[in-house]
Amino acid sequence: MTRPLRSRPTLEEVAARAGVGRGTASRVINGGEKVSERARLAVQQAIDELGYVPNAAARALVTRRTDAIALVIAESEERVFGEPFFAGVIRGIGSALAEADRQLILVLAQASRRRGALDEYLTRQHVDGVLLLSLHDDDELPARIRAHGVPLVVGGRAGAEVDHDFVDVDNVQGARLAVEHLLGLGRRHVATIAGPSDMVAGHSRYEGYADAIAAAGVPVEERLVARGDFGQASGEEAMRALLAGGAVDAVFCANDLMAAGALRALGEAGLKVPEDVAVVGFEDAPIAQSTTPPLTTVHQSPEQMGREMVAVVLAATREPGTPQPGRMLPTHLVVRGSA
Amino acid sequence: MTRPLRSRPTLEEVAARAGVGRGTASRVINGGEKVSERARLAVQQAIDELGYVPNAAARALVTRRTDAIALVIAESEERVFGEPFFAGVIRGIGSALAEADRQLILVLAQASRRRGALDEYLTRQHVDGVLLLSLHDDDELPARIRAHGVPLVVGGRAGAEVDHDFVDVDNVQGARLAVEHLLGLGRRHVATIAGPSDMVAGHSRYEGYADAIAAAGVPVEERLVARGDFGQASGEEAMRALLAGGAVDAVFCANDLMAAGALRALGEAGLKVPEDVAVVGFEDAPIAQSTTPPLTTVHQSPEQMGREMVAVVLAATREPGTPQPGRMLPTHLVVRGSA
DNA sequence: GTGGTTGATGGGAGCGTTCCCACCGCTCAC
DNA sequence: GTGAGCGGTGGGAACGCTCCCATCAACCAC
Structure with a gap:
């Protein structure tokens, strides 16, 4: 030496x-x-x-690529890490990036208080592309990032106005699937427990419900629509409200947690599932398998969503400036005991 | 222009x-x-x-620092992201790094199948330091990383043989606290539902239990020790086994989830908590507040653990080659309804 | 006036790569 | 025999920054 x-x-x-x-x-x-x-x-x-x-730095200096992709989590982190859905997405992102030999840089937007620092970081000088995970529609972060000219892909569309550079589960189709199944079972009074309307998953799953009901030639009845906040307690409460509103023989819930709540409320009311009331959830979360009866639900693959996000952002880095078409991931119904 | x-x-x-x-x-x-x-x-x-x-690359090239810290998650990711504990640690790491103007690079060890690639990445050429989050004792990853000469800090000691460069909750002290509390309440037959002995949290919380029992001048009875896998169902089962074994008027559970299971088993057996049997958990997870009765438990702060890990790894980057003393984080008892 | 000190400045050198171009020795076609 | 073509090669230049040193003006003490 x-x-x-x-x-x-x-x-x-x-x-x-x-x-x-x-x-x-x-x-x-x-x-x-x-x-x-x-x-x-x-x-x-x-x-x-x-x-x-x-030496990564020396290489990056001349190639002008960092081989790093930032994952920006705008949501409050407790939430993100708590939900199995997000965990799945992150897992998908992680493995897809590893396969492509890219690094995953995790940016917790809440943590970096100085918004200027965040803006400065999400630049070509630092990362090749950005993935954004957020639930709410109102965020102005996407616009700021795009302004830097960095490829950006949003997971779960942040605002309906954008029709490119996003990946999302096809919520409308999934909800339709669920409701059609219930109608196919001969149910007449199909209710829904919808999610918050300021989240895409909330309003678009409701949209699918309404679509399917309308397609069956039945008017959407006000009394058959309740809203929750995706939490179990809110599902329980919403179910009680629906039961108080009149005859119900089926419920489509915008997620599994609320469906679990609904099951509990139905049990307390002395109603049998699926005999008296059929229940369908959305998400196919782990909890769907441990309820009694096990939950019939719309399956989505968070992992695949993560992988697709990576595919889109990498495509975007290859053709800078070209908006990538958004991708809608199909869902399918998993029939278990509750419907 | x-x-x-x-x-x-x-x-x-x-x-x-x-x-x-x-x-x-x-x-x-x-x-x-x-x-x-x-x-x-x-x-x-x-x-x-x-x-x-x-330009980060140009700067890194001359300063020989990347201002990036890797967080390696060796655990199966479902597990890590699912548990609120890990979510908290990550949040702490994220905010501490943001404050120090460092970037968080997330490495999902499972995802990068090629172990060679991982090794190559965790080098001074790419990151200034490495944080490792793992539950099990048997991992040989730490040794491999250290071999590269990169500062490494392990969260939750990976193997008792290492007495430096780690941050962990003081499990022994916490468990002792819990058991002393139960003894102080005048309980005579204090049982424990321990975790797997191949995880630090498992054996060291048991150690604290045994310490406190012995310190009280009472012999540790075999029949008062049951084991679970940290899952709720296992806690339920273990509680049933304990009840079948003879008189029990208090239980210290190695985590809150098993404690919740124990509560359920006690309820089914027609026993009142805390009157007949007092229950103490460990972790102060969200679930501790929603059980009936609310769980008395040992509070730990995952967020602080994350922050400490960052503090230690940054200290290590400042004095390369010098092992940093490990840090044990104190816990305290949160008394709620169950004991 | 002289010499030393101090605050402020400009710019050369060098960090470790990749890119690109010049070049070498062969082979093959004519 | 000559020239074109081609697989293979070496090394200069450049990427954008920080570090450091030489330099300069201003000021002070003697």
Whole structure:
């Protein structure tokens, strides 16, 4: 060892040891063409012997790519990490990025209080693209990020006005599926427990419900619509309200947690599921399998959503400036005991 | 604009616009001394006008610091994101790093299948330090990371053999607190539902239990010790087993979820809490507030744990090669209805 | 007046890559 | 025999920044 132990070996040293030029060594590392087998082997061996690891900064400086993608979580973090849905999305993002040899930079928007710092960070100088995970419609963050000219993909559309660069579950189709199933079972009074209307998952699942009801030639009755906040307690309460409103023989709930609440309320009211009232949820969350009876629900794949988000953002980095078409992920019904 | 719109302005351009040299401009940006007010203002204005953002790669190349800290999650991700404890730790890490102007790089160890790739990444070439979150004792990852000479801090000690560079909740002390409380209440037959012995939280909370029992001059009875897997169902089952084993008037559970299960089993057995059997949990998870009765439990702060991990790893980056003393976070008892 | 000190400044050198171009030695067609 | 073409190669230049050193003006003490 002639050089100080502290500093890691450079490409130059690898090349020297392999008895080739810097250019050739670089070509070997980056899988370039036009390298003789002899040179390739020599370089490979030198790399192993020296324990060479390419310097990311130097590479980024010249290629103008950082190979890093930021995941911005705008939601309050308790929420995000608590919900299995988000956990799934993050898992999907993580594995897709790993496959593409990109790094995942997690930005908790709440944590970085200084909004200026956030803006400065989400720049080409730092990341190749940005993924945004948010529930609410009102956020102005997307616009700010886009203004920097960084590719951005939103998971769960943040505001209906944007029709590109997003990935979302097809909530409308899923809800329709659920309601059609209930109608197909011969149910006459299909109610819904909808989510908050300021969240996409809230209003679009309601939209699907209304669509399906209308398509069946039945008018949507006011008394058959209740609202919750996606929490279990709110589902319980909403169910009680629906029962108080008149005859109900089926309920489509905008998520599984509210459906679990509804099941409880039905039990307390002495009604049998699915005999008296059929229940369908949305999400296919873990809880759907542990309710009694197990919940019939609309299955969505958060993991796939994460993977798709990555696919879209990587596509966007390849064609800068070109908006990528949004992607709607299909859902399907999982029939269990409750309907 | 004389230069192409695509490329962002460089420091050189900022300097030129401000009518100063590159060095002076750099000094202004990095809050250096010895800059006249006049120069500072001129540079500041130029930065604003041009929308200048420093290039991270170029900076990292010369400073040899990336200002990025990797958080490696070795656990299966479902687990990590599901548990509120981990969510809290991550939140703490996120905010502490943001305050220190460091970036959080999330590495899901499961996702990056190629273990070689992981190793290569966790190098000074890429990150300044590594945080490792894991539950199990057997992992050989820490050794591999340390071999690269990168500062590493483990959250929740991965193996008792390491006595430095870790941050953990003082499980032993917490458990002792809980048991002392029960004994102080005059309970004679204090049982425990312990966690898996291959997890630190499992065996060290049991250790605290045994300590406190022994300190009270009572022998630890075999029949008063049951084991669960930290899940609610296992707590229920364990409680039933304890009841079948003889007189019990108090139970210390290694976590709140198992305590919730125990409460259920006690209810089914027709026993009153806390009158007949007092119950104490560990964790102070959200569920502790929603059980009936609300759970008396040992409070720990995952968020603080995250913040401490950051503090330790940053300290380690400042004194490379020097092992940092491990930190044990104190806990305290939160008395609610169950004991 | 002289020499030393101090605040402020400009710019060269260098960080470790990739990109690109010049170049080398062969082979093959004419 | 000559020139074009091609696989393979070496190394200069550039990426955008920080570090450091030389320099300068202003000021003070003697």
